[in-house]
Amino acid sequence: MAGWNNNQLRKYNIKFEKIPVLQHDDPKVNSLLCNNKPVLIKGSKLVSSVLNWDLDYLQKHMSSVCCNVMVSTNHKFKYYDQKKITPSITFKPQSRPSSMTFSEFAERMKTWKKGAPRLYLQQTLNNSIGHHVVRDFVMFNWDWVMSKQKICKWGALTSNLLLISQEGNITPCHYDEQQNMFAVVKGYKRFILFPPSQFECLYPHPVHHPYDRQSQVDFDNPNYTMFPKFKDACGYEAVVGPEDVLYIPIYWFHHVESLMSGGYTVSINFWFKAGPIEKIEYPLQDYQKMAIMRNVEKMLGEALHDPNDVGSMLRTIVVGRYTSEEL
Ligand code: OGA
Ligand code: ZN
Numbered sequence: 001m002a003g004w005n006n007n008q009l010r011k012y013n014i015k016f017e018k019i020p021v022l023q024h025d026d027p028k029v030n031s032l033l034c035n036n037k038p039v040l041i042k043g044s045k046l047v048s049s050v051l052n053w054d055l056d057y058l059q060k061h062m063s064s065v066c067c068n069v070m071v072s073t074n075h076k077f078k079y080y081d082q083k084k085i086t087p088s089i090t091f092k093p094q095s096r097p098s099s100m101t102f103s104e105f106a107e108r109m110k111t112w113k114k115g116a117p118r119l120y121l122q123q124t125l126n127n128s129i130g131h132h133v134v135r136d137f138v139m140f141n142w143d144w145v146m147s148k149q150k151i152c153k154w155g156a157l158t159s160n161l162l163l164i165s166q167e168g169n170i171t172p173c174h175y176d177e178q179q180n181m182f183a184v185v186k187g188y189k190r191f192i193l194f195p196p197s198q199f200e201c202l203y204p205h206p207v208h209h210p211y212d213r214q215s216q217v218d219f220d221n222p223n224y225t226m227f228p229k230f231k232d233a234c235g236y237e238a239v240v241g242p243e244d245v246l247y248i249p250i251y252w253f254h255h256v257e258s259l260m261s262g263g264y265t266v267s268i269n270f271w272f273k274a275g276p277i278e279k280i281e282y283p284l285q286d287y288q289k290m291a292i293m294r295n296v297e298k299m300l301g302e303a304l305h306d307p308n309d310v311g312s313m314l315r316t317i318v319v320g321r322y323t324s325e326e327l
Contacts, residue, residue: 001156002239002241003188003241004188004239004259004261006240007260008249008259008260008261009187009190009239009259009260010168010170010190010220010256010260010319011135011256012192012219012220012256013222014192014219014233014234015233015234015235016192016234016235016236016237017234017235017237018236018237018238019039019040019191019193019236019237019238019246020032020038020039021039021040021042021238022039022040022041022042023041023042023043023044024041024043024044024045024144026215029041030148030151030152030218032247033148033151033152033247034153034290035250036250036252036285036287037244037249038179038193038236038238038246038247038248038249038252038256038259039137039245039247040048040238040240040245041242041245041246041247042243042244044141044144044145044243044245045141045144045243046140046141046144046145046181046183046241046243046245046270047140047183047184047185047243047268049139049140050136050137050139050140050185050268051185051186051242051243053136053185053186053266054107054112054186054266055106055164055264056106058102058106058133058164059102059103059106061130061133062099062102062129062130062132062133062304063101063102064102064103065101065102065105065123065128065129065130066099066100066101066107066128066141067098067100067102067103067121067123068098068099068122068123068124069097069098069099069100069119069120069121070095070096070098070116070119070120070121070122071095071096071097071117071118071119072094072095072096072098072117072119072120072169073094073095073117073118073179074118074145074268075118075168075169075170076094076095076170076172076220077095077118077120077169077170077171077172078093078094078095078171078172078174078211078214079171079174079211079213079214080214081210081211081212081279082210084208084209084210084212086242086307088308089209089210090148091210093210093295095120097265102121105119105121105164105168108297109164109166109264110321112166113298114253115227118166118168118169119164119166120163120164120165120166120169121163121164121165122161122162122163123161123163123270124159124160124161125159125160125161125162126136129162135195139262140301141195145181145254145270148181149272152275152297153177153275153276153278154179154272154273154274154275155272155273155274155275155276156272156273157270157271157272158178158271158272158273159271160268160269160270160271161268161269161271162173162250162265162266162268162297163265163266163267163268163269164260164264164265164268165187165264165265165267166258166264167187167190167213167258167259167260167261167262167263167264167265168257168258168259168260169258170254170255170257170258171254171256171257172214172215172218172219172255173192173202173214173215173217173253173254174204174213174215174252174253174254174257175196175213175251175252175254175290175325176206176213176248176250176251176271177213177250177274178248178250178271178272178273178274178289179248179249179250179272179273179274180247180248180249180270180271180272181245181246181247181269181270181272182240182245182247182248182267182269182270183243183244183245183267183268183269183270184241184242184243184244184247184266185266185267185268186241186242186265186266186267187241187242187259187261187263187264187265187266188239188240188241188258188259188261188265189238189239189240189256189257189258189259189265189267189269190237190238190240190256190257190259191237191238191239191240191246191254191255191256192235192236192237192250192254192255193235193236193237193238193248193252193253193255193287194233194234194235194252194253194254194290194314195235195236195250195253196252196285196286196287196290197286198232198233198234198253199286199290199293200229200236201229201230201231201232201233202215202217202230202233202253203215203216203217203226203227203229203230204216204298205312206307206310207294207297207298207301208301208307208310215253215269216306217230217272220254235255239259240267240307249287249290250274251285251286251290252287267284269303297310297314300313300314
């Protein structure tokens with residue numbers, strides 16, 4: 001029986017279909033993974049060794065570890081790149097990173113009251129997390145996940161992020177430049193994914209903006225005048241629970257929410273680099289075109305020495321030249 005119900009999902013004016021749900025040994029899993037198609041995988045036991053990771057257990061074993069905690073004045077945790085904040089833009093993020101010990105985080109979670117800033121721990125699992133937790137980490141089902149890496153010819157595992165979220169927190173729609181095996185340990189998370197072919201419906205910020213890779217559209221209150229094609233967006237949805245693994249393909253947009261369930265969620269992601277390019281085949285895939293667009297924006301920014309001039313040059317190239325009716 002599902003441990004969640006529809007009332008715990010936020011309501012959006014977006015169409016979606018379901019992401020396929022398959023057992024880990026179903027041969028269709030590999031073909032979806034290798035074709036950059038999302039799939040919710042059951043029974044992999046990827047994180048079975050850490051199903052006891054809750055606030056009490058981690059507080060006991062990670063109490064003095066310094067952690068990265070995002071603090072937000074609302075329920076949205078829109079990631080931004082600190083290095084891209086320049087004096088020429090006014091940038092007022094509503095969520096900010098903050099450092100605190102795990103103990104401090106756990107206490108704030110346990111004593112949190114409605115109206116106080118919301119918290120979301122997003123901490124890379126590395127040697128700093130203490131030997132006890134490292135011992136659990138070593139017990140992940142590495143054989144299974146590394147066999148997928150091999151079969152799909154992904155690049156190296158770059159990192160694992162430990163995510164501990166209050167109920168109702170949202171990671172707004174964005175894409176990453178890595179393959180992601182996303183495992184839930186505790187609670188339920190709802191994902192809405194969009195393929196790279198829907199780039200035009202989701203209006204990501206410019207590459208040089210601190211919100212690079214994030215959609216400009218506020219799903220709670222979409223501005224259809226500024227973002228009219230958002231009406232055509234059609235997502236793929238899944239609710240991911242303990243022991244499930246969701247494959248989020250590279251460059252796929254994803255919106256993530258911890259269900260409004262009265263609890264918190266614990267999850268761990270596995271980020272892999274894209275595989276090496278053996279032979280480029282045409283026609284290119286949509287995600288490869290996204291990579292090209294990123295490079296064009298970056299190149300113009302460098303050539304012009306000012307990211308603020310990129311937009312006007314792109315418009316000069318396109319408007320009236322590549323926008324006429326017959327094209
Ligand atoms: C990711 C991601 C956000 C979340 O793993 O790429 O965007 O809230 N996670 O889990
Ligand atoms: Zn992401």
